Amino acid sequence: MTKKDNNPIVSLVSRAVSPFIMLYALYVIFHGHYSPGGGFQGGTMLAAAVLLVRLAAGGELGQLQFKTSWGMPLGSMGVLIYFGTGFTALLLGGNFLNYHTLPLGSDPAAVRGWGILLVEIGVGLAVMGILVAIYDHLLEGDPL
């Protein structure tokens, strides 16, 4: 990470491949209840896409895609999305995490599907933010 030789092939290929990894990660998150996948898996792949560029290019170039200071707030936002979905369900009359009461349509199975999707998005963002934050903080030696 502190070596100065920029191997052009590694640098170029990693920067070219990283958006496709992110796209595939979004596909994995959104298709969590039709095929193997879901929040955790997609979030880890999103983090891998960011960390690939940081490992290969390092320094200034690695920060362009995803700044270090965005890691923790993104993680917190993901957890708040999860918590907010469950709490909204609680405030609207059901128990905690009862997606049936969310105002997203009328077909019971479809509403629960949308509720799970919101939760999975929250989980994916949280996992991505936290994994990138762990990498950044361990590397610059700043214990939080």
Place this chain on the structure above:
Amino acid sequence: MITILTKNSPVLIPLLFLAFGLIIPLVAWKRNNWAWPAMMLASLTSVAIAVFNVFKVMEKGPVHYYMGNWMPPIGIEYVLDHLSAFVMLVINLIAFLVLMHAKKIVPLELTRREPPYYAAISLLLCGLNGIVITGDLFNLYVFLEISSLSLYGLIASGEKKSPVAAFRYLIMGTIAASFYLLGVGFLYITTGSLNMADVKAILPSIAGQPTVLIALALMVLGMGIKMALFPLHGWLPDAYTYAPSTSSAIIAPTAAKVAAYVLLRVLFFVFGVSFVTKTVPITNVIMWLAAIGIIYGSIMAIAQKELKRMLAYSSVAQVGYIGLGIGLANPWGLIGAVLHVLNHAFMKACLFLVAGNFRFKLGHSNIFKLEDSIRKKMPWTMAAFTAAALSMVGLPPLAGFFSKWYLALGTIKSASTNWTSWIFLVVILVSSLLNAVYFFRVLEKVYMKPMGKKPKDVHESHEKHEKEETIEIKSNEVGASMLIPTLIMAIGLIVIGLLNAIIVKGIIAFIIPAGMK
């Protein structure tokens, strides 16, 4: 709005602390000293909800709450019965008082790191409350790990050897949680369900299989490590000593007790009383290990020089009392164990807060360096210390006497069937004497020397010369926000001791599981 909150009250406390774990860093983004008021708001709300839960259980009986409206055994359910409401009230009350004390001392020991510290405490309380209230075996593992990870962070934020202590605790705690998970896995493959009540219903028909025995052994082993049952207590002295004062004061009364609560639940409410006493007499093993732990902890505490380390070994002994009460497996022992959870929480928290006061004013808490001028400079702190010390020894009418009384009644009752229980009665009495030895050491050093010598420290600028021999020393007591919680806990010990019959008849008597005579 109020009806929504009251209908969902079992689940509110873990949710509240989870939300505040995220809100506190947000609120304190610009100014660090907004973290403490936010934390106190969360803690005050949680105490209010816990008190409400206790009254709800006392008038209506056990309350079942289904997450996502999925019925058990498919869904996760939260069970609010007398035992969980009681332990939840103890945890939240102790946390509130300790956090009141933390206002001055956290900025001293952890400068500029308060928002993450309070966020970690919030997540710890979320995990502990979640463990207490859940009725699902795997959900308990999740909350156990949430609270454990926060604990490792809280312990490691001290100075000197705290990262090493936290690392040792991390390795042992992860092994413990993994053993518990493996035990749950064995139970799942034999019974097909993860819900505690469901497993209890299915278990008698398959009770003879080796898988169930191994599951019991693994779960007891895992929870024994977490609870610091002798000889699995190796992580405890270092972890409690090198943690910051507030961390020790929150962890010591609550973390090991919650693990003892899990042991109680698993032994008596999942496996059933007759299984753990007659089919596989594991309660005998727990009793003997707890008894050895009591003597070991007390003897090791006598040998310590530093106050916090002494209190840590004393905690090993006190958790031994709770283990003894669980292992006796009769109503008196169980009442004694659960009452001791309450009493010991107050006593240990008060003692650790006193150690925090010493560190705040003197910079250290080494017993041999305490001067006898302390009794004039910090009179109220020493009064609280005396009350807590007398309660630990077991003098009536302070609270500590009554839990030992119930435990002694339990041993006498168990001795009618099993003569070795007389040894446990002797252990209880001898350990009270050993407690007296190590506490009176401190009291003698502070109170018993005559006030004739000139004190040698720098806070003398306000001295008044009234007599020739003695020099009047102005009280250098800690501020109100640190003194009031200490005093409340000390007074609380007296109040609990006087009111213990009401507490036992009102709540604890309903905890006795079916089948225990």
Place this chain on the structure above:
Amino acid sequence: MLDFILGHYAYWFTFALLVIGLYAMMMKKNLVKKLIGMTIFQVSIIIFYISSSVKWGGTVPIIEPGDMEKVHHGMAGAVEAAKYINPLPHTLMLTAIVVGVATTGVAFALVISIYKRYKTLNETELLKRMKKEDDNDSD
């Protein structure tokens, strides 16, 4: 006898990984190797759960399109539960994997903190330096 050993091969793997993890945690002197042992230990439990969910001839637990029509039209018992493998242990183990990752993260932060303070990661050397610091402090 051979039948017993070969029939339970999943449990033998679990057992082997468990013992390797415990050995690494106890016997290795480097702190990072202890952490690797802890990770192996947790992975063995994950493999145990997953191996309990497998069935001979079972398929992925996603309802096939043909069956989905029957469910929508309200025919009870349309989905044959026995041909799908059990998805619940997989879900539980997702949580356990994430817990393992978080624990490893915290553990590495602690290891870095220990290294910054004591400049060594070897356990015997670490104990010696801690004792020296203790002796210096109590003077």
